[in-house]
Amino acid sequence: MPVERTIPRSARGIRTRAALITAAREVFERDGYLDARMSDISLAAGVAAGSVYTYFDGKEEIFAAVVDQVQEEMLHPRLRERTGITDPRRLIDLANREYLRSYKKNARLMALLEQVAQVDENFRALRLQRSAAFITRNARMIRGLQEAGLADSSLDPELTAHALSAMVSRMAYLAFALEQPMPFERLATTLNQLWANALQLAPAAAS
Amino acid sequence: MPVERTIPRSARGIRTRAALITAAREVFERDGYLDARMSDISLAAGVAAGSVYTYFDGKEEIFAAVVDQVQEEMLHPRLRERTGITDPRRLIDLANREYLRSYKKNARLMALLEQVAQVDENFRALRLQRSAAFITRNARMIRGLQEAGLADSSLDPELTAHALSAMVSRMAYLAFALEQPMPFERLATTLNQLWANALQLAPAAAS
Amino acid sequence: MPVERTIPRSARGIRTRAALITAAREVFERDGYLDARMSDISLAAGVAAGSVYTYFDGKEEIFAAVVDQVQEEMLHPRLRERTGITDPRRLIDLANREYLRSYKKNARLMALLEQVAQVDENFRALRLQRSAAFITRNARMIRGLQEAGLADSSLDPELTAHALSAMVSRMAYLAFALEQPMPFERLATTLNQLWANALQLAPAAAS
Amino acid sequence: MPVERTIPRSARGIRTRAALITAAREVFERDGYLDARMSDISLAAGVAAGSVYTYFDGKEEIFAAVVDQVQEEMLHPRLRERTGITDPRRLIDLANREYLRSYKKNARLMALLEQVAQVDENFRALRLQRSAAFITRNARMIRGLQEAGLADSSLDPELTAHALSAMVSRMAYLAFALEQPMPFERLATTLNQLWANALQLAPAAAS
DNA sequence: TATGAATGAGTGTTCATTCAT
DNA sequence: GATGAATGAACACTCATTCAT
Numbered sequence: 001m002p003v004e005r006t007i008p009r010s011a012r013g014i015r016t017r018a019a020l021i022t023a024a025r026e027v028f029e030r031d032g033y034l035d036a037r038m039s040d041i042s043l044a045a046g047v048a049a050g051s052v053y054t055y056f057d058g059k060e061e062i063f064a065a066v067v068d069q070v071q072e073e074m075l076h077p078r079l080r081e082r083t084g085i086t087d088p089r090r091l092i093d094l095a096n097r098e099y100l101r102s103y104k105k106n107a108r109l110m111a112l113l114e115q116v117a118q119v120d121e122n123f124r125a126l127r128l129q130r131s132a133a134f135i136t137r138n139a140r141m142i143r144g145l146q147e148a149g150l151a152d153s154s155l156d157p158e159l160t161a162h163a164l165s166a167m168v169s170r171m172a173y174l175a176f177a178l179e180q181p182m183p184f185e186r187l188a189t190t191l192n193q194l195w196a197n198a199l200q201l202a203p204a205a206a207s
Numbered sequence: 208m209p210v211e212r213t214i215p216r217s218a219r220g221i222r223t224r225a226a227l228i229t230a231a232r233e234v235f236e237r238d239g240y241l242d243a244r245m246s247d248i249s250l251a252a253g254v255a256a257g258s259v260y261t262y263f264d265g266k267e268e269i270f271a272a273v274v275d276q277v278q279e280e281m282l283h284p285r286l287r288e289r290t291g292i293t294d295p296r297r298l299i300d301l302a303n304r305e306y307l308r309s310y311k312k313n314a315r316l317m318a319l320l321e322q323v324a325q326v327d328e329n330f331r332a333l334r335l336q337r338s339a340a341f342i343t344r345n346a347r348m349i350r351g352l353q354e355a356g357l358a359d360s361s362l363d364p365e366l367t368a369h370a371l372s373a374m375v376s377r378m379a380y381l382a383f384a385l386e387q388p389m390p391f392e393r394l395a396t397t398l399n400q401l402w403a404n405a406l407q408l409a410p411a412a413a414s
Numbered sequence: 415m416p417v418e419r420t421i422p423r424s425a426r427g428i429r430t431r432a433a434l435i436t437a438a439r440e441v442f443e444r445d446g447y448l449d450a451r452m453s454d455i456s457l458a459a460g461v462a463a464g465s466v467y468t469y470f471d472g473k474e475e476i477f478a479a480v481v482d483q484v485q486e487e488m489l490h491p492r493l494r495e496r497t498g499i500t501d502p503r504r505l506i507d508l509a510n511r512e513y514l515r516s517y518k519k520n521a522r523l524m525a526l527l528e529q530v531a532q533v534d535e536n537f538r539a540l541r542l543q544r545s546a547a548f549i550t551r552n553a554r555m556i557r558g559l560q561e562a563g564l565a566d567s568s569l570d571p572e573l574t575a576h577a578l579s580a581m582v583s584r585m586a587y588l589a590f591a592l593e594q595p596m597p598f599e600r601l602a603t604t605l606n607q608l609w610a611n612a613l614q615l616a617p618a619a620a621s
Numbered sequence: 622m623p624v625e626r627t628i629p630r631s632a633r634g635i636r637t638r639a640a641l642i643t644a645a646r647e648v649f650e651r652d653g654y655l656d657a658r659m660s661d662i663s664l665a666a667g668v669a670a671g672s673v674y675t676y677f678d679g680k681e682e683i684f685a686a687v688v689d690q691v692q693e694e695m696l697h698p699r700l701r702e703r704t705g706i707t708d709p710r711r712l713i714d715l716a717n718r719e720y721l722r723s724y725k726k727n728a729r730l731m732a733l734l735e736q737v738a739q740v741d742e743n744f745r746a747l748r749l750q751r752s753a754a755f756i757t758r759n760a761r762m763i764r765g766l767q768e769a770g771l772a773d774s775s776l777d778p779e780l781t782a783h784a785l786s787a788m789v790s791r792m793a794y795l796a797f798a799l800e801q802p803m804p805f806e807r808l809a810t811t812l813n814q815l816w817a818n819a820l821q822l823a824p825a826a827a828s
Numbered sequence: 829t830a831t832g833a834a835t836g837a838g839t840g841t842t843c844a845t846t847c848a849t
Numbered sequence: 850g851a852t853g854a855a856t857g858a859a860c861a862c863t864c865a866t867t868c869a870t
Contacts, residue, residue, distance in 0.1 A: 013829070034241075034326065038865060048831040053866070118325040119241065128385070152404060159378075159389065159397040166381065167374035171366075174373065178335070182366065190366040197359060198405045213854090217849085220854060245840055255856045260841065427850070448655075448740065452844060462852040464846075473844070532739040533655065542799070566818060573792075573803065573811040580795065581788035585780075588787065592749070596780065604780040611773060612819045627833090631870085634833060659861060669835045674862065 008055065017055045019045040025066045029108040033063060033116045063116060064123075070109050071130075074102045088145055089201050093192045096168055100188055103172040111177035131169075135161045145199065152200035164195055213262055224262045226252040232273045236315040240270060240323045270323060271330075277316050278337075281309045295352055296408050300399045303375055307395055310379040318384035338376075342368045349406065359407040371402055422469065431469045433459040439480045443522040447477060447530045477530060478537075484523050485544075488516045502559055503615050507606045510582055514602055517586040525591035545583075549575045556613065566614035578609055627676055638676045640666040646687045650729040654684060654737045684737060685744075691730050692751075695723045709766055710822050714813045717789055721809055724793040732798035752790075756782045763820065773821035785816055 008014045023044035027036045038059060042049045056062040079098070085091055103110055117124045138161035145151035168191055175182045195201075215221045230251035234243045245266060249256045263269040286305070292298055310317055324331045345368035352358035375398055382389045402408075422428045437459035441450045452473060456463045470476040493512070499505055517524055531538045552575035559565035582605055589596045609615075629635045644665035648657045659680060663670045677683040697719045706712055724731055738745045759782035766772035789812055796803045816822075 008829090010829075016829080037863090049865095050832065050867075051830055054829065059865070115325040118322040124385070128387070152400070155400060155404075156393055156397045159394060160401065162381070163374050163378050163398060163401055166377035167370050170373035170377045171370050174369070178331075180335070186363055187366060190363045191370060193359070193362060194367065194370055194405045197362075197407055198401045200404055216853070219849090223854075244838095256840090257842075257857060258855055260843095261854065265840075422850090424850075430850080451842090463844095464853065465851055467845070468850065529739040532736040538799070542801070566814070569814060569818075570807055570811045573808060574815065576795070577788050577792050577812060577815055580791035581784050584787035584791045585784050588783070592745075594749070600777055601780060604777045605784060607773070607776060608781065608784055608819045611776075611821055612815045614818055630832070633870090637833075658859090670861090671836060671863075672834055674864095675833065679861075 013055075016045070016047060016051065020047070020052060020055060020062065021065050021069060024062045025069075025109070028063060028066060028112055033059075033112055034119065060120060060122065067109070067113060067123075070106055074106065088141070088150065088199075089192075089196055089203070091141075092195050093188075096191055096195070097188050099168060100172055100176075100184070100191075103169075104176045104184070107176035107179075110173065114173060114177060131165065135165055138165060142199065145201070150202060152198075155199070160198070164198060167191070167194070215262070220261075223252070223254060223258065227254070227259060227262060227269065228272050228276060231269045232276075232316070235270060235273060235319055240266075240319060240326065267327065267329065274316070274320060274330075277313055281313065295348070295357065295406075296399075296403055296410070299402050300395075303398055303402065304395050306375060307379055307383075307391070307398075310376075311383045311391070314383035314386075317380065321380060321384060338372065342372055345372060352406065352408070357409060359405075362406070367405070371405060374398070374401070427469075430459070430461060430465065434461070434466060434469060434476065435479050435483060438476045439483075439523070442477060442480060442526055447473075447526055448533065474534060474536065481523070481527060481537075484520055488520065502555070502564065502613075503606075503610055503617075505555075506609050507602075510605055510609070511602050513582060514586055514589075514598070514605075517583075518590045518598070521590035521593075524587065528587060528591060545579065549579055552579060559613065559615070564616060566612075569613070574612070578612060581605070581608070629676070634675075637666070637668060637672065641668070641673060641676060641683065642686050642690060645683045646690075646730070649684060649687060649733055654680075654733060654740065681741065681743065688730070688734060688744075691727055695727065697723070709762070709771065709820075710813075710817055710824075713816050714809075717812055717816070718809050720789060721793055721796075721805070721812075724790075725797045725805070728797035728800075731794065735794060735798060752786065756786055759786060766820065766822070771823060773819075776820070781819070785819060788812070788815070 008017050020041065023046075024036075024041045027040045027044055030036075031040070036059075038052055039049050041062065042052050045052075052062065056065060079091060079095055080086065083091075083094065085094065113123070113127070117127050135158070139157040142151060142155070142157040142161055146153040146155070146157065171182075171187060171191060174180045175184075175187055213220075215224050227248065230253075231243075231248045234247045234251055238244075238247070243266070245259055246256050248269065249259050252259075259269060263272060286298060286302055287293065290301065292301065320330070320334070324334050342365070346364040349358060349362070349364040349368055353360040353362070353364065378389075378394060378398060381387045382391075382394055422431050434455065437457075438450075438455045441454045441458055445451075445454070450473075452466055453463050455476065456466050459466075466476065470479060493505060493509055494500065497508065499508065527537070527541065531541050549572070553571040556565060556569070556571040556575055560567040560569070560571065585596075585601060585605060588594045589598075589601055627634075629638050641662065644667075645657075645662045648661045648665055652658075652661070657680070659673055660670050662683065663673050666673075673683060677686060697716075700712060700716055700719070701707065704715065706715065734744070734748070738748050756779070760778040763772060763776070763778040763782055767774040767776070767778065792803075792808060792812060795801045796805075796808055
């Protein structure tokens, strides 16, 4: 799933390509993936119908380009290094809050992604692969805590990481994509507490 | 979303309607909701194209009929009454195992349901509504345990029930619908332990 | 276009057939010929779908039966013999008023007939044939008046009869079938005056 | 009922659109509105099936475009200004002849229009509206003649205009659309004489 | 690069009519 | 006579993609 077809060389090309991605995001978020028409995208971008294909191979590709652009914003790696925090409870708390916050911010697109993943094989694979990386990291963290005697050592680290991540992302989906009413703060607090309890972490050090 | 259009009045009609539902399930599971053609369903049922419409209003309706039939099998209410078990840890364990088992058994259909829920407003609503009932029941249970001093009283019962259910159903989806490799027994054990930890239940009474 | 298929022998048959015609008229008038469904007719008559075909060969036939029934009411022949009136002006006046009155009374059906005549070859022919009889009679009357020196002898009797009949029936259609607002009395008066003028009849004898 | 969907921007587009209208007229006149298939139209125009929808929203719209094109030819307004004739008898004579002539010339299409008006609400309204303009003009003329003492002042001008127009258009329909045999010249003469008599016009000035 | 016209495959649904009970 | 289930032909319309200017 290469995102680019033609890398625009001219300034005009760069402008057009950017306009198309912006327009595509609008249209996709407004109409959903299946109901979005390529012609609406070109219309919204102010170009002719055929011009979309100058930059993207098709619907799937332009959607991928939209997603790509957003993914960058949503990656918050190396929380520990960034913040210097080491207390696992507070790290988890921070990570979950960052996740919920950016999910909320891009809720429409996340809903879209969920939709497309159900319809398009490639995106389903892409998503699995992305979350796999995330889960592996968490599993490593859990194993570390277990070895340090700080977490319930009877838990399978991989499955636990998977399950707790699934819990958080699914709740984010319900709250923000499906707009099931849930106060943000209470949601965050509850999820964090559930993580901490589930892992049997010791209470956070007094800050 | 009424499921029936015509209720068959003759033995032949009952047979035909049943054949259609069976055929529809096969075709939907084979091709997915969007790619399934009504003509394939009638073909598989051995009836004329138009005959599907004798009993169902359209694609959506016959899919609903398929789902309906499966939902009945999947409902396992009143576990406590059925089994006489009262220990919360064992009740949770049993409920989760039953859920995972029947999810696995109907994995293709559950995947389908997930797909359709992303595409069809009505089914999305239907699913939310169904899980709401389930969650309410769990929330009540949690509140009961909190009041008895048997569970972490700092947790929001509603959100907790929601989150833990989401965790289980999402893992079932990943394991059985998406066929991510996970040993059944370890999955069940881990999820149960996570529930127990999350709620801070006392260890199960020795049986 | 034979109207009957089976002449019912049993009392029950007679009842069913009559119920079907009544139901058919309702449905046709409500939905129009093209949009009326045979199943709606059987439903309205309280019989099974197939039963319509016990008495009628199809949609066309049952419509013919409905029309037939109404045509009987609408025939007002032998006005002169019935009333004893001989003054042509008063005869024309009476004939036109009777026509307008019964058109108004059966307006929905007349509209229907107009519709079906546009769609079905057979009904178009039927209508032409029926009006031909009527026009011939009028032409004969006109010729009589011309020979008696009572009407403009430069007029072609056939075409005149045709044209004046067309004028009246078309106005009836506009007023009653299409419900273009027109006061009944003024319409009748105007049409009669136009007939009289057109034929150059002497003023009516003082009554 | 806007006629255009896309206005062609290229020469090729203009050609295609025109070819479609020509083809549509052929097909409609050959098969009637209801039996005409969109695929036959595209076939006759030598374009792909979908191309009809580049320029027209559907069957109704392309029919409207056909009608539109013909209506232009059929409008003959401002007869008095065009010819300089003022004698009412001769003006009426001319107007009727022009009407009959162009009706005859476009007989198939007029028959079609009659059919569609019975089937499609929008076209029915369109026709009523068009003839309303025509009738209003005639009513004004009649009132003028009455005020000048040149026409029977006991007639209702509106209804008279309506009725006499209806007479002419209905006869044109019978003669040319339904092909009831009638010599053109005698039809024209008779209708004119009926108009003149009906209005009680003085004999035409010797020419 | 951009245009915009042309392509054409693909299918859910209706309903008059038939016919086995 | 009545039933009601089954039939199956028939067709307008959409839209992603291509390609000649």
